[in-house]
Amino acid sequence: MYTRRLSAFAFWLLVSTRLVSLPSFLQKTPRTGRGEMDYVYGPGKNHLFVPGPVNIPDPVIRAMTRNNEDYRSPAIPAMTKILLEDVKKIFKTTSGTPFLIPTTGTGAWESALTNTLSPGDRTVSFLIGQFSLLWIDQQQRLGFNVDVVESEWGQGANLDILASKLAADTAHTIKAVCIVHNETATGVTNNLAKVRKILDNYGHPALFLVDGVSSICALDFRMDEWGVDVALTGSQKALSLPTGMGIVCASPKAIEASKTAKSYRVFFDWKDYIKFYNLGTFWPYTPSIQLLYGLRAALDLLFEEGLDNVIERHTRLGKATRLAVEAWGLKNCTQKEEWFSDTVTAVVVPPYIDSSEIVRRAWKRYNLSLGLGLNKVAGKVFRIGHLGNLNELQLLGCLAGVEMVLKDVGYPVKLGSGVAAASAFLQNNTPMIPSRI
Numbered sequence: 001m002y003t004r005r006l007s008a009f010a011f012w013l014l015v016s017t018r019l020v021s022l023p024s025f026l027q028k029t030p031r032t033g034r035g036e037m038d039y040v041y042g043p044g045k046n047h048l049f050v051p052g053p054v055n056i057p058d059p060v061i062r063a064m065t066r067n068n069e070d071y072r073s074p075a076i077p078a079m080t081k082i083l084l085e086d087v088k089k090i091f092k093t094t095s096g097t098p099f100l101i102p103t104t105g106t107g108a109w110e111s112a113l114t115n116t117l118s119p120g121d122r123t124v125s126f127l128i129g130q131f132s133l134l135w136i137d138q139q140q141r142l143g144f145n146v147d148v149v150e151s152e153w154g155q156g157a158n159l160d161i162l163a164s165k166l167a168a169d170t171a172h173t174i175k176a177v178c179i180v181h182n183e184t185a186t187g188v189t190n191n192l193a194k195v196r197k198i199l200d201n202y203g204h205p206a207l208f209l210v211d212g213v214s215s216i217c218a219l220d221f222r223m224d225e226w227g228v229d230v231a232l233t234g235s236q237k238a239l240s241l242p243t244g245m246g247i248v249c250a251s252p253k254a255i256e257a258s259k260t261a262k263s264y265r266v267f268f269d270w271k272d273y274i275k276f277y278n279l280g281t282f283w284p285y286t287p288s289i290q291l292l293y294g295l296r297a298a299l300d301l302l303f304e305e306g307l308d309n310v311i312e313r314h315t316r317l318g319k320a321t322r323l324a325v326e327a328w329g330l331k332n333c334t335q336k337e338e339w340f341s342d343t344v345t346a347v348v349v350p351p352y353i354d355s356s357e358i359v360r361r362a363w364k365r366y367n368l369s370l371g372l373g374l375n376k377v378a379g380k381v382f383r384i385g386h387l388g389n390l391n392e393l394q395l396l397g398c399l400a401g402v403e404m405v406l407k408d409v410g411y412p413v414k415l416g417s418g419v420a421a422a423s424a425f426l427q428n429n430t431p432m433i434p435s436r437i
C-alpha cells in the first residue's frame with residue numbers, strides 16, 4: 001500500500017515537473033507550453049473570423065482597462081443617460097426606449113418576450129437555422145403557443161406563409177411575429193421592410209419582435225421606419241465589445257404591452273429599469289462599469305466612421321467574401337442573392353470534406369478562427385464572419401488562410417484565386433477612410 005502511494009507520488013512529481021509526459025490521451029490538448037495558464041499561445045495576432053464574438057478594437061480595450069467605480073456617484077448616471085440616447089442611433093429610433101442589460105443575446109430574447117407577452121399567447125416564428133431554432137425553443141419553454149414557419153436551412157423566412165396566417169387571423173389571435181434578421185448559422189438575411197409591409201397590408205396589430213444580434217451596427221436596420229416593436233442585439237457582435245451586454249430597444253407600443261403582459265420576469269422587468277430612469281439613477285442593480293466605458297468608446301468609433309459608412313463597409317466585405325467563395329468553386333449555403341448576408345458567409349464544402357476539419361486546421365496551423373457549421377449543417381459548412389471592427393486587409397488575410405486550409409484538406413483550390421477576386425473588387429471599391437480624408 002505504502003509503496004503504491006509512493007510510486008503514485010513519484011509519478012505525479014515527474015509529470016508535474018515535465019520530466020515524463022502523460023500518455024497522449026491524458027494530455028490536455030493542445031498543450032499550452034505555459035505552465036498552468038489556460039490559453040493557447042500562437043505567434044502573431046489570432047485572425048478572429050467567427051461571426052461573434054468579434055475583434056475588440058484597441059481604443060475600446062483601453063477604455064475598459066479601468067478600476068471599478070461607485071455607480072451611485074453622479075458620474076455613472078450622467079454617462080448612462082448619454083449612452084441611452086446614443087444607443088438609440090444604432091437602432092435608428094427616436095421613440096424607442098433602450099435597455100442595457102448585463103446578459104447575452106439569449107437574455108435579450110427573454111427580455112423581449114417576457115415583457116411583451118403572456119403565457120399561452122400565439123406567436124409566429126420562422127425556423128431557418130440554429131439561432132432561430134433556439135429562439136423558438138425559448139418561446140415554447142416560456143409557454144407561448146408558437147406557429148413555427150420552417151424553411152430549408154439556407155433559405156430566408158417564408159413570408160408568403162406569414163401573409164396567409166395574418167390574412168386568416170381576423171380575430172387577431174397572433175400577438176407577435178418573431179424573426180431573426182440575420183441567421184448567423186446559415187448567413188441568411190431576412191427582409192424586415194417586407195414583414196412590416198405584410199403586417200400593414202392586413203392591418204394586423206401583432207407586435208414585431210426582431211433579433212438583430214448579428215445585424216445591428218452592420219446591416220441596414222431601421223427600427224422606427226420598419227415599425228419594429230422590440231429590437232435587440234448583443235455586445236460581442238457588430239458593436240465589437242466583450243460579451244456581456246444585451247441591448248434591447250422597445251417601441252412605445254411594446255412599452256404599453258409590457259404594462260399588461262403576464263409572463264414572469266424579475267431581472268428582465270422593464271418596469272424596474274424605467275423606475276430608475278425616472279429617478280435619474282438609472283440602475284436597478286450594479287452595472288458593469290468597464291462595459292459602460294467600452295460601450296462609450298465603441299459608439300464613439302462607430303459615429304466617427306459614420307453609421308452609413310459602417311454599413312457600406314460591411315456590404316463591401318460581404319461582397320468580397322462571396323467573390324472569393326465563387327472563385328474557389330464553392331457554394332454559398334444561402335440559396336438566393338436576396339438573402340445574402342453581409343456579416344457572415346456559410347461556405348458549403350464538397351461531401352468528401354468535413355468542414356469541422358477545416359475549422360480545426362485553420363486554428364491549429366494558421367491561427368485563424370473560422371465558424372463551425374451548426375446542427376443540421378455541421379460538417380457541411382464553415383463560416384466566415386465579416387462583422388464588426390474589421391478592414392479589407394484583415395479580410396484578405398483570412399481568405400488567404402482559408403485557401404491554404406482548403407488545400408490542406410484536399411480541396412483542389414488554386415492558391416490566390418479567392419484573394420485575387422476579392423482584392424480586385426476591394427481595390428476598385430474601397431473608399432478613403434472617412435476620418436483620414
Ligand SMILES: Cc1ncc(COP(=O)(O)O)c(C=O)c1O
Binds near residue numbers: 052131183
Ligand atoms: C442571430 C443570433 N441570435 C442570438 C444569438 C445568441 O446570442 P448569445 O450567444 O449572445 O446568447 C446568437 C449568437 O450567436 C445569434 O447569432
